Amino acid sequence: MKIAILTGAGVSAESGLGTFRDKNGLWTRYDLNEVATPEGFALNPALVHDFYNARRANCAEASPNAAHVALAQLAETAHDITLITQNVDDLHSRAGSLNVVHMHGELMRALCASCGARWDAPLVMDPSDACPSCGAATTRPDIVWFGEIPYHMDAIAEAVERADLFVAIGTSAEVYPAAGLVELARGQTLEINLEASARANAFDDHLFGPATEVVPSWVAELS
Incomplete structure (x- = not known):
């Protein structure tokens, strides 16, 4: 079976990484225009790096x-898995998942705004950091900010369209284009979430509860 899986912040929340749009989410404590837009970075790169x-x-x-861990184990079965994530953390990879498609970039990677070079980011980045490729002091996190185009969209759309099953896990379904992927699905669709998302009605089936409980159970049944 071909399965396309989209994961959001709810998958990493139980690892201690904050979600964004809940009542205590990151965007209730920070102005996204200041820390998550190209304009904010141009205005105050030190704040964004901090x-x-x-x-x-x-x-x-x-x-x-x-x-x-369960999603990494699922990829070891006979199923053809495409794992797409909105998350910028590296927890899928550290759990053993290979070839994770990071549509919003990677927190642990750096990007040169001048030449487009990418490399592993140090734990602490600074506006004075020079690009190892061109030498320009225009390094930034390799993150897709608001107003920028998510990565790998053609490959993501193809994977969702050809999948026998599309599964969205732990996503608020409020950020496009990720929220619209369910509309591309031609096979069955499943939402796994703590509670119904903004696009719950677009899915054929639903499983609700903590990701650490529901996802392993679902994987065990599917395997």
């Missing part, structure tokens, strides 16, 4: 949870 340095430290201290 924000992502803190998130990078938080990520480095976190560990994959049972949901991450």
Whole structure:
């Protein structure tokens, strides 16, 4: 069976990484225009680096949870799995998942705004950091900010369209284009979430509860 899986912040929440749009989410404590837009970075790169340095430290201290591990185990079965994530953490990879498609970039990677080079980010980045490729002091987190186009969209759309089953796990379904992927699905669709998302009516089936409980159970049944 071909399965396309989209994961969101709810998958990593139980590892101690904050969600964004809940009542205590990151966007209730930070102005996204200041820390998550190209304009904000141009205006105050030090503030943006401080924000992502803190998130990078938080990520480095976190560990994959049972949901991450279960999805990695699912990829070892006979099923053809495409794992797409909105998350910028590396917990899927650390759990053993290979070829994770990061549509919103990677917190542990750096990007040169001048030449487009990418490399593993140090734990602490600074506006004065020089690009190892071109030498310009225009390094930034390799994160897709608001107003930018998510990565790998053609490959993601193809994977969702050809899948026999599309599964969205732990996503609020409020951020496009990720929220619209269910509309591309031609096979069965399943939402796994703590509670119904904004797009719950677009899915054929639903499983509700903590990701660390529901995802391993679902994987065990599917395997």
